Amino acid sequence: MKLATLRTTRPDGQLVVVSADLTRCVSAGRIAPSLQSALDDWETAAPALGELARQLDAGEITGQPFEPRSVAAPLPRAFQWIDGSAYMSHLERVRALKGSLDEGLQSVRPLLYQGASDSLSSATAPITVPGDDLALDFEAEVGVIIGPVPMGAAYWQAAEAIRLVTILNDVSLRRLVADDLQHGFGFFHSKPSTSFAPVVVTPESLGKAWSGNRLHLPLRVEVNGALYGQPNAGVGMHFDFADLIVEAARTRNLAAGTIIGGGTVSNPHDQTLPIRADGIGFGCIAEARTAEKAKFGRSRTPFLKPGDKVRIRAMDGAGKSTFGDIEQVVALASN
């Protein structure tokens, strides 16, 4: 089952069921007005949404054309957005850059931070930044949306709470990261609005692409049309999503609708940019720059500037975009 949220005048938008091939959709308003309300009542809503999806895919309902440009983020505003850092090769590459102090612990307990969840961006919203000198970066990630998880949850409880899977762009202002980390109070200014793929998918509907609480698909990243990376999200994910949830629930309950990110997808290799069509490359610019610095003594790949285009998608075995594409242009804030 695939779900999306159409933009409306209401801040939570309108929940729709999307066909497996992402061409058509149908309102789920009779079942739940919004994705959050479906998550609040998942035991009742999920079977009804699943039946609607079956009818749509079987052609019993025509629905309407699904237009990725008409959607909001699946949860346009969420009660919680927690991002982890599960790929060790990402942490290894960016550690020096970030000034983080986490080396000893990072492979024993996953790092997590509390992200801003009050206004999450749609897949095609511009990335709006307050200045062009902030070292703007993208981070291609996998995320899950969960049901309620009690404090001190066991691994199996965490795994069972995973309701939906998607991909996201954890937009980062690298110039502000070191300052934020120096304060020790988290990525407050350096992580503006996070962007999400048009569609969320239940783990069951992902088939073999979902196993071991990991997504086993490459995330293909292009910048201005050039291939930047296609690391496989199932490779090198040291902590799986259930591990991340267990860690997040150590001292508190997690409410339904909490989004958990796995951190920048990153596979170990010694490539630099540009990569070939069969290369792995990178899920963020910071990794490319540190790889270049190690190899050539200096970074040469620039950060994003106004007008640049980023595209991120998860590719299935047939070359289809599983969650729809994140396709964003960088824009300067007008005020």
Add this chain to the structure above:
Amino acid sequence: MKLATLRTTRPDGQLVVVSADLTRCVSAGRIAPSLQSALDDWETAAPALGELARQLDAGEITGQPFEPRSVAAPLPRAFQWIDGSAYMSHLERVRALKGSLDEGLQSVRPLLYQGASDSLSSATAPITVPGDDLALDFEAEVGVIIGPVPMGAAYWQAAEAIRLVTILNDVSLRRLVADDLQHGFGFFHSKPSTSFAPVVVTPESLGKAWSGNRLHLPLRVEVNGALYGQPNAGVGMHFDFADLIVEAARTRNLAAGTIIGGGTVSNPHDQTLPIRADGIGFGCIAEARTAEKAKFGRSRTPFLKPGDKVRIRAMDGAGKSTFGDIEQVVALASN
């Protein structure tokens, strides 16, 4: 106008208007089902809620008895909870303890962190902790709930966005703070569910107690019935709430319903515990312990343990509790 949220089977509860003397309330369901929905449509909802409040206070509506034990947090779940640190004497007292690296910048730009907002505690919910060795502390704070604020907002825009004022207990697990800060990723594990007073109040209804975007009332704190502190929230607040909002909106928009905290209320003095009835004392245990360490060479005030009771209230000139009392007992999690 005073508002509260009654606990119901719905996760966002039921919005009620509360009488100025906190004795009676009336459902605001005809105007807005929840506080968040009122904030989403404040220009329409606020005048209607204000008229209901007028009728209730004039006795034109009887309403029902207001029972603080029947309420949830004003926003039982919020889309954003940002806590600042606006009182320099708090930062000075706890700096060594926290291992924070912020000394140079702390008085130039306010420190902010992203708190968990997915499950906020009511005024009388137990403080449930996963262990009794985590150095459990309270923090008596003032908080505001705001309307939408654009990225890069000016001071006047920030001030105008303040919709509601209340007090809160920013529960802290001190033993985990240093570890969280060492990671540099924020107070993830050390700040479990924050607790809120039963009632939120519009700035206009606070009269002289609200000026300069600060609350000018003492916050009276008792632990197991003994006076612990009564620092005035209007004294020593180096950054006011509009300053905190401006800082929070540096790189991103803030959505309606965002809660901003001012940090532990703290007034400069050289007292230690116990204080006399006319003493100022402390808004958290960490400050009392560092004051003791400076004076006696060691801390002697213990952190909270299961069964301990904390009461926090803002006292007006007539000795009335403006927002109702936060009254919590410490409990160990059962799992």
